Amino acid sequence: MSKFGLGSDPETAAAVTVLTRAVQLDSECRYQQALVCYQEGIDLLLQVLKGTKDDTKKCNLRKKISGYMDRAENIKKYLDQEKEDGKYHKQIKIEENATGFSYESLFKNTLMKTVTEVWIEDPYIRLTHQLPCKVKTIHLLTSLDEGCGKQQQISGLGEIKESLENHGVLLDLEYSSSLHDREIRFNNGWMIKIGRGLDYFKKPQGRFSLGYCDFDLRPCHETTVDIFHNKHTKKI
Structure with missing residues (x-):
C-alpha cells in the first residue's frame, strides 16, 4: 500500500483494492463499472479520512480523494452524454x-x-x-x-x-x-x-x-x- 502513501491498515487496504480495480476498468474503457468502483473507493477513503488524526496522512488522503473524484465526475459526464447521444x-x-x-x-x-x-x-x-x-x-x-x-x-x-x-x-x-x-x-x-x-x-x-x-x-x-x-x- 506504500505506493499510495496512505498506510496499510485494513480500511485503507480495502479502499486501495477497490480503487486499483477502478483504474484497471477505466484503462479498459469499461466506464460504467469503473465509475461504481471509483465511487465505492472514494466512500471508503472518506471513512478513513474521518478516523485519521495524522496531518500528513490527511493531506495525502485529500489529494487522492480529490483526484479520484475528478476522474469519477469526468466519467459520469461522459456516460450522461452517451445516453443523450443515444436518444x-x-x-x-x-x-x-x-x-x-x-x-x-x-x-x-x-x-x-x-x-x-x-x-x-x-x-x-x-x-x-x-x-x-x-x-x-x-x-x-x-x-x-x-x-x-x-x-x-x-x-x-x-x-x-x-x-x-x-x-x-x-x-x-x-x-x-x-x-x-x-x-x-x-x-x-x-x-x-x-x-x-x-x-x-x-x-x-x-x-x-x-x-x-x-x-x-x-x-x-x-x-x-x-x-x-x-x-x-x-x-x-
Whole structure:
C-alpha cells in the first residue's frame, strides 16, 4: 500500500483494492463499472479520512480523494452524454424544389474529425450526381441497374473507385439484388436515413446552370431526413 502513501491498515487496504480495480476498468474503457468502483473507493477513503488524526496522512488522503473524484465526475459526464447521444433524433423535412441541402450541409454535424469509415446502403446509386463523398474508407452497398444504365453505373463507380484510390481512400463496393433500405452510418456512431436515399437532388437544367457544381443551389425532391446516434464511440 506504500505506493499510495496512505498506510496499510485494513480500511485503507480495502479502499486501495477497490480503487486499483477502478483504474484497471477505466484503462479498459469499461466506464460504467469503473465509475461504481471509483465511487465505492472514494466512500471508503472518506471513512478513513474521518478516523485519521495524522496531518500528513490527511493531506495525502485529500489529494487522492480529490483526484479520484475528478476522474469519477469526468466519467459520469461522459456516460450522461452517451445516453443523450443515444436518444438523439433530428428530423429534417426537405420541401419540393427547396435548395440549401447539399450533402455537406446535411452531414456537417456528424462528419467529425473522428470519422474514418462510412457505410452507405442505397439501392439506387446510379446517376453521376449521386456518387458519394470523401472519407478514408467507404463501404457502398447498392443494387445493379439491369437496364440500359448498367454500363454507365459500373463505369461511373469504377472511375470513382480509381480516383479515390489515387488519394488514399478505399471504396469497398458491393452489389445486392434484394437491397431496399437506405441509410448512411459513420464509425463515430451517427446514422442518417433519407427517404429517397442519396437521390434527393433534381437533375441540373444544364452544365452552366446554378446548382450544377454547387449542390446547395440545386433544387431537391421532397423527402425526409432522419438523423440518429446509435452508439457513442469517442473515447475520453
